[in-house]
Amino acid sequence: MTAEPTAEPLDRPVRRHDPDRRQRIVEAAIGVIAEHGVAGTTHRLVAAAADVPLGSMTYHFTGLDDLLAQALTVHAERMAVKYQAHFAHVRTTEDLVEAVTDLVHGHAGADERDWAVSYELYLAALRDPALRTVTETWMRRSRGVLEQFVDAATARGVDGLIEGLVMHEVLSTGPVSRTETHEIIARAVRPTTEGAAQ
Amino acid sequence: MTAEPTAEPLDRPVRRHDPDRRQRIVEAAIGVIAEHGVAGTTHRLVAAAADVPLGSMTYHFTGLDDLLAQALTVHAERMAVKYQAHFAHVRTTEDLVEAVTDLVHGHAGADERDWAVSYELYLAALRDPALRTVTETWMRRSRGVLEQFVDAATARGVDGLIEGLVMHEVLSTGPVSRTETHEIIARAVRPTTEGAAQ
DNA sequence: CATCGTTGTGTACGGTCGTACGCATGGCTT
DNA sequence: AAGCCATGCGTACGACCGTACACAACGATG
Known part of the structure; x- marks a missing residue:
């Protein structure tokens, strides 16, 4: 036998030189989190x-913990960018309502996997104070995007509404009415000062 | 020394007879989930x-898995009862707005621990189809409570709003304005048919 | 009171995990 | 070209996990 029987003859270079190995590990970690959750993420899997x-x-x-924190941080920043991009074209209030409706119904840059990772982040932050800064930055940023179009109070309402509706949409098995969603969002952005306060 | 040096002399009866041991284990499991999360829940800890x-x-x-499923099911049912009880006194629309506002700001039967377990359930259900029935039952029930007072579309909006606002409240470190919350909720329950549709 | 079947538990096993660290390795200096 | 040292990795160790199962402890039965 010409080949050594001890092991397979090195299908990859023993000492690979790639400077961005760190980043690739972080990317892989995000994928593993999406598939197995934070709890199911192990060194060996990543x-x-x-x-x-x-x-x-x-x-x-x-x-x-360090790896998880970095992966979740990168994910949060990436989500913030997608979030911002999704609202980039918004001019009128109706644009905003439409954009939010699209967001809830999945017609945005973020798919179900992305949301899953986000919820993993939320839950992890609930127990790990070190991750709170990540969630806070993310929430401040998403709020900030909405505040470009509406006042702060309305922004908080719409932000919360997005959070809840997306979560219910992700967890729900049956389809949800797009018209209904549109209606709900429209109410949230309609300012009270123009209507009857009481 | 009169005592045996091998072990401490049985501080508990070797064969305790309690018929509701099952239930007590489930209760303990809920507590462990609240403190350590589903991922951190082990047989030994419970x-x-x-x-x-x-x-x-x-x-x-x-x-x-069986234990976790039963614990989360019990918790969900318990939450549903609290939810229903919280809205029991609601008569007018303003009552409803007030009740929801209270709910978001923690003045309800459920504390932060309860919400933490709920989020654990959500995330677990995201990956385990067997838990989907639990979350679906819970959501259908909470939706049903709201539908006693408003139409189905509004109920979905308010339900989603509660979900999102509570989550943001739980994750947020700073205090949130109760007046603002009240305002947001009020918009959600105001029917569009009375106001200007566009 | 003796026996037996049932109920419940102590213990151990196989497996996976995070992490540390001795050592191979290859580029750089001379 | 030759040696050296920082860089990077294979491997092993201790800990903890879920789960199974032989067996101890009891109440019922005669």
């Missing part, structure tokens, strides 16, 4: 997904 | 919390 040796995990990151 | 031997876990339940 290493396999990123095609790097297990030793790279503790070499590039302090620990699993 | 057994210690319920003060039962480890062997009781596999004796009373098929496995950890």
